Every structure is written in C-alpha cells, then in structure tokens.
Amino acid sequence: MIDLLLNALSDIASVKTLLLLLMGVMFGLMFGVIPGLGGTTALAILMPLTFGMTAINAFAMSGGIMGAVAMGGAISAILLNTPGTAPNAATTLDGYPMAKQGRAAEAIGAAATASPLGGLFGVMTLLMVLPVAKELILLFGPPEFFLLAVFGLVTIALSDSTNLLRGLISAGVGLMLAFVGYDTVTGGERFTYGSDYLFDGIPLVPALVGLFGVTEMIHLSITGGTVAGDAGEVRLHGVVKGIKATLKNWKIVIRGSLIGTIIGSIPGVGGTVATFIAYSTTKRADPDPESFGTGRIEGVIAPESANNAKDSGALLPTIAFGIPGSAEMAVFLGILVLHGMQPGPTMLLNNEREIYVLIIALTLSAVFSAIIGIALVRWLAMITLVKGQILAPLVIAVSLVGTYAIDSRPGDVVIAAILGMVGYLMLRFNYPRLPLVIALVLGETAERGFLQSMMISQGNWEIFISSITSIIMVLLILFTLGWSFIPGILKSRREARAKSK
Amino acid sequence: MAKTATNTTSIAPVVFIFCFTVGYIATGYIYLDEESRHVPILTGYVTIFLLALETLKRFMPSMAEEPKDTSGMEAVTVELSREVIGLAYVVFLAAMIYVFGFYAAIPVYLFVAIAFLGSQTKKTAGISAIIASIVIYVVFELILETRLYQGLFF
Numbered sequence: 001m002i003d004l005l006l007n008a009l010s011d012i013a014s015v016k017t018l019l020l021l022l023m024g025v026m027f028g029l030m031f032g033v034i035p036g037l038g039g040t041t042a043l044a045i046l047m048p049l050t051f052g053m054t055a056i057n058a059f060a061m062s063g064g065i066m067g068a069v070a071m072g073g074a075i076s077a078i079l080l081n082t083p084g085t086a087p088n089a090a091t092t093l094d095g096y097p098m099a100k101q102g103r104a105a106e107a108i109g110a111a112a113t114a115s116p117l118g119g120l121f122g123v124m125t126l127l128m129v130l131p132v133a134k135e136l137i138l139l140f141g142p143p144e145f146f147l148l149a150v151f152g153l154v155t156i157a158l159s160d161s162t163n164l165l166r167g168l169i170s171a172g173v174g175l176m177l178a179f180v181g182y183d184t185v186t187g188g189e190r191f192t193y194g195s196d197y198l199f200d201g202i203p204l205v206p207a208l209v210g211l212f213g214v215t216e217m218i219h220l221s222i223t224g225g226t227v228a229g230d231a232g233e234v235r236l237h238g239v240v241k242g243i244k245a246t247l248k249n250w251k252i253v254i255r256g257s258l259i260g261t262i263i264g265s266i267p268g269v270g271g272t273v274a275t276f277i278a279y280s281t282t283k284r285a286d287p288d289p290e291s292f293g294t295g296r297i298e299g300v301i302a303p304e305s306a307n308n309a310k311d312s313g314a315l316l317p318t319i320a321f322g323i324p325g326s327a328e329m330a331v332f333l334g335i336l337v338l339h340g341m342q343p344g345p346t347m348l349l350n351n352e353r354e355i356y357v358l359i360i361a362l363t364l365s366a367v368f369s370a371i372i373g374i375a376l377v378r379w380l381a382m383i384t385l386v387k388g389q390i391l392a393p394l395v396i397a398v399s400l401v402g403t404y405a406i407d408s409r410p411g412d413v414v415i416a417a418i419l420g421m422v423g424y425l426m427l428r429f430n431y432p433r434l435p436l437v438i439a440l441v442l443g444e445t446a447e448r449g450f451l452q453s454m455m456i457s458q459g460n461w462e463i464f465i466s467s468i469t470s471i472i473m474v475l476l477i478l479f480t481l482g483w484s485f486i487p488g489i490l491k492s493r494r495e496a497r498a499k500s501k
Numbered sequence: 502m503a504k505t506a507t508n509t510t511s512i513a514p515v516v517f518i519f520c521f522t523v524g525y526i527a528t529g530y531i532y533l534d535e536e537s538r539h540v541p542i543l544t545g546y547v548t549i550f551l552l553a554l555e556t557l558k559r560f561m562p563s564m565a566e567e568p569k570d571t572s573g574m575e576a577v578t579v580e581l582s583r584e585v586i587g588l589a590y591v592v593f594l595a596a597m598i599y600v601f602g603f604y605a606a607i608p609v610y611l612f613v614a615i616a617f618l619g620s621q622t623k624k625t626a627g628i629s630a631i632i633a634s635i636v637i638y639v640v641f642e643l644i645l646e647t648r649l650y651q652g653l654f655f
Contacts, residue, residue, distance in 0.1 A: 389619025
C-alpha cells in the first residue's frame with residue numbers, strides 16, 4: 001500500500017496535475033458557494049472537459065471538486081444562512097447565528113479546519129478498508145452481482161422515506177431506458193427504432209449532464225434573481241480562534257467524521273442525513289444542549305467534519321462494486337467510464353494506481369480548499385450576487401458544447417437537452433432523479449447477472465440463495481424493503497385505530 | 502437560489518409515464534424476440550403496477566405524505582408560462598445547434614436568453630454572448646483541439 005501511495009504521489013506531483021487539482025478546488029468552491037448547485041452539477045459540467053486529459057489528471061481535477069464543494073457550501077451557510085449544498089443545511093443552525101453575532105470568521109475558521117480533518121479521517125478509513133474490499137469482491141459471481149444491483153436500486157429508490165413509490169417509479173423508468181440498445185446477452189437490438197445512434201444505448205455522460213447540470217440551470221433561469229440579496233461585509237478577524245476551537249474539540253471532529261464515513265458508504269442515505277446526525281449527536285452529548293442553535297461553535301464543527309468525510313465513504317461502493325451511493329458519485333462513475341475504467345471488482349484489481357491518485361487528490365483538495373476558502377472568502381461570497389439569468393444560459397451552453405466534445409455526436413447534445421428538461425419536470429413534480437440515474441447505470445449489470453444466473457442454473461431460481469453471500473444480499477434487500485415500508489404501514493394502522501376510537 | 506414549489510398532486514406525470522410505459526411494452530412485443538424482451542417487459546409491467554399504487558395513494562390520505570424538504574432553500578411559486586418559456590429556450594438551443602452548429606447557435610441563444618428570458622440589458626446580453634463564444638472557441642478549438650459541429654449545412 002505504501003508503494004502505491006508513493007507512486008500516486010509521484011503521479012500527482014507534476015505541475016500540470018497540481019494546477020488541474022487547484023482548478024478543481026476553485027471550481028468546487030465556486031459551485032459549493034452557489035446554493036442549489038453543489039458537487040453533482042460541478043462534476044456533471046466538468047466531466048466532458050476531462051475527456052482530453054489523462055485519467056490521472058481527470059481524477060486530480062474531480063478530487064479537487066469533490067473535496068472543495070463542502071467548504072464552499074459552508075461559506076454560504078454561515079454568511080447567508082443559505083446552505084450551498086444540502087448537507088451544509090446543518091451548518092446554518094449555529095453558523096448563521098455566529099455570523100449575526102459578528103463571529104462569522106470564527107465559524108468559517110472552524111469549518112475550514114473541521115472539513116479537511118473530516119476529509120483526512122475519511123481517506124484514512126478508505127485506505128484501511130480497500131484491501132479488505134478486494135478480498136470481498138472475489139466472493140461475487142453473477143447471482144451475487146444481480147442481487148447487489150437490486151440492493152443498490154432498492155436502497156436508493158427507497159432512500160427518501162416519504163417518497164418511496166416515486167423513487168421506485170423513477171427507478172423503473174431508468175431501467176427501461178437502460179435496456180435501450182445492443183443486448184449484451186442475446187446480441188439483439190432493442191428499442192432503437194432503427195437509429196444507429198441508439199445502438200450503444202442511452203449514453204451515460206450526456207444523460208448525467210442533462211439530468212443534473214442542465215436541469216439545475218433551467219431551474220435557476222426560471223426562478224431567476226440572485227442567490228443572495230447582500231453578501232454583506234465579511235470581516236476576517238477570529239479565524240485562528242475558530243481553528244483553535246476545532247483542534248480543542250477533537251473528539252467532536254472524530255465522532256462527526258466517523259458518522260460521515262459510515263453513513264456516506266451506505267448507498268442512497270446521503271450527506272444531509274450524515275451531517276444532521278453528526279449535529280444532533282453532538283447536541284445530545286453536550287451538557288448544555290439547549291444552547292445549540294444560538295451560535296455554538298460545536299454546532300459548526302460536527303456537521304462540517306461529517307460533510308467532508310462522507311465523500312470517502314461514498315467512494316467505497318462506487319469503486320468496489322460499481323454502485324454509486326449518491327448523485328455526485330453517479331456522475332463521478334461517469335468520469336470513470338469516460339476514461340475507460342469499469343467501476344467494480346475489475347477496477348479494484350486493475351486500476352489501483354488511479355484509485356490512490358484519487359485518494360491523494362481528495363486529501364490535498366481538502367487542505368487546499370480550506371486555505372483557499374479562508375483566503376478568498378469575501379470574493380467567494382460575492383459569487384452569490386451573480387444574476388441567475390446570466391449564469392444559467394452560459395452554463396447550459398458550455399455544458400452542451402462539452403457534451404458534444406466527448407464523441408463529436410450531435411445526438412449527445414439532443415439527449416442532454418431532452419434529459420435536462422425531463423429532469424426539470426421531475427424536480428417540478430417531485431420525482432427523485434437519482435433512482436433513474438442509478439437504474440440507468442445498474443440496469444445492464446442487473447439484467448446480465450440475472451440472465452447469466454438463470455443460464456448457469458438452467459432456470460432454477462434457487463441459485464439466488466445458493467451461497468452465503470447471496471443469502472446475505474437477499475436478507476439485506478428484504479431488510480431494506482421492510483425498513484422502508486413497515487413503519488408507514490404501522491403508522492397508518494395506528495392512525496386508523498385512533499380514528500375508530 | 503430560490504426553489505420552485507413542487508407540485509405533488511398533479512396526475513400529469515403518472516399519465517405521461519403510463520403512456521411511455523405502454524408504448525415501451527408494445528414495442529417490446531412487436532419488435533423483439535422473446536429472449537430479448539423478457540426483462541424489459543417485466544420492468545414495464547412492474548412500473549405500471551407502481552403507477553397504479555401511486556394513483557391509488559391519492560384516495561388514501563394516510564399514505565399521501567408530503568416529502569420532506571432538506572434543501573434549506575425557500576420554495577417559490579413560478580408562473581407556468583415562465584416554466585414553459587424556460588424549457589422552450591433549451592429546445593431552441595438544441596434545435597439551433599443541430600441545424601446551424603455551435604458557432605451560430607450559441608451567441609444567438611445567449612443573447613436572446615439573457616436579454617429576454619433574463620430581462621437584462623441588450624448590452625449585457627451582447628457582451629456575455631461574445632465573451633462566452635470566444636472562450637468556447639479558445640477552450641475547445643484551440644486548447645482541446647476539438648472541432649465543434651458546424652450544423653447540417655456545412
């Protein structure tokens with residue numbers, strides 16, 4: 001492992017790679033600061049631009065973005081009471097009251113320290129778990145991969161407990177789209193309507209650019225206005241006080257990071273849950289929980305350490321099993337595919353060097369983003385004053401050009417535009433987009449695993465419970481389904497009983 | 502950034518997805534051999550079943566819960582006409598690119614979208630359109646050496 005880390009360090013130590021990493025950090029900070037955009041949009045827009053780069057450079061840039069978005073989001077959460085990304089919402093609870101008390105710099109200093117420390121903790125955990133994951137993967141054959149794909153789909157579709165059915169419907173539509181094109185098992189052509197363009201299926205990168213990048217920009221152009229009315233006067237006195245407070249509260253940092261890493265590694269649960277759990281756990285453990293929400297620095301440290309740690313956690317299922325645990329990871333998976341890698345077991349065995357480059361990039365970006373974030377905080381806050389009506393058309397145009405540049409196919413532009421509009425309608429009618437994307441990614445794996453299993457077993461369904469691994473997978477699927485539906489059923493029964501009384 | 506108020510009660514998405522799924526299943530039966538259509542058609546039927554449950558949910562108030570909003574953004578109601586126009590601009594851009602290519606489509610789209618949809622001054626729109634077009638040319642044609650699409654006529 002040390003050799004791999006040293007090799008990765010030497011790969012990343014070139015001027016060009018470091019510059020790209022810094023560009024990623026700047027890009028991530030900017031997209032993190034603008035509420036509603038975040039890492040998914042940043043990665044989706046940047047993804048086509050990485051096409052001409054080597055995989056190492058592309059990973060350095062992507063790692064820069066992923067590590068910096070959390071810090072950017074914390075800045076707008078603290079200064080404007082508007083979380084830059086959803087997981088930063090927990091930071092507003094105490095961060096904004098601190099800003100109102102004139103302690104904005106202290107809060108930003110705390111976030112800038114807790115965020116990279118959380119990131120480092122997550123990366124260390126990932127480094128320890130990766131060798132074990134390699135052994136685990138050898139236990140997986142076609143039935144286990146089918147069940148794993150089903151598990152990934154079910155977990156993500158059911159991750160929003162109040163929107164279960166719509167999550168499953170989105171997953172269904174995503175699966176139907178995933179079956180378009182050449183059938184890898186039978187060799188037939190499906191749902192192409194004679195179009196050569198659709199022979200390879202719905203291309204992943206234009207679909208991701210459309211569903212995340214274009215969708216968010218359509219939304220911004222329609223809602224209009226600026227992100228914030230007034231960026232305010234940002235005074236940078238007290239940053240050191242915030243840094244010291246974070247180091248003093250190291251137990252909160254470790255607890256928050258641990259929560260972030262574990263929850264981040266569960267597909268579909270998401271960073272928002274991780275940061276709120278980190279916040280509430282810290283609040284409960286504090287001798288004076290009532291004072292949280294009035295400007296306690298611990299209320300900034302806990303969610304911010306969880307926020308950056310979650311990225312390393314989410315990387316594990318993406319790299320090891322090809323199951324992206326979040327929208328951001330789904331887009332990152334697109335970048336892996338774009339650079340000729342097959343996320344899943346083969347990647348862990350064949351692309352170790354690139355994985356370690358990514359780990360180093362995440363580590364460096366966490367540190368760089370903290371330093372740059374503090375240095376540029378005032379200017380970053382001003383980005384929120386850029387008018388949405390100007391920003392949105394510019395980003396849409398660049399996204400579509402980037403989408404075309406990958407394969408030079410005009411059809412990709414059409415797919416990105418269509419799915420951008422579909423994504424907006426899904427947003428408008430409250431249908432989650434993530435299950436659709438995950439289904440698009442996992443559809444082929446699921447179908448191939450299923451058909452291969454049936455061929456091996458000559459149609460005997462018992463193959464899906466024939467090994468310890470597959471039994472565990474089946475139990476996990478059943479547990480996830482039960483965990484999602486049973487509380488709702490029990491609640492409606494309780495309500496019916498209360499009504500009858 | 503404000504967030505559009507979501508419409509959780511409209512039947513339109515259910516009807517749209519239902520029609521799409523029925524078309525998908527029909528295509529599978531008409532054009533595909535039995536082995537190839539097995540899994541896609543099964544997925545279609547499961548989706549229709551889920552759509553039926555989603556429709557039934559409207560008649561069972563205990564099941565019809567509002568999804569929680571964790572975005573932390575303020576929800577605003579936007580006029581339907583503005584949404585239609587916003588979407589129409591994307592159609593306009595994609596169609597322009599397809600027919601006339603990037604170098605004709607992008608400056609025109611940016612100028613029109615910023616000046617009219619974005620209600621900015623024509624000067625702001627013009628400057629933004631020119632600068633963005635130059636940046637796109639420099640980045641893609643000169644730095645990345647990617648020849649951008651010139652449209653159907655070139």
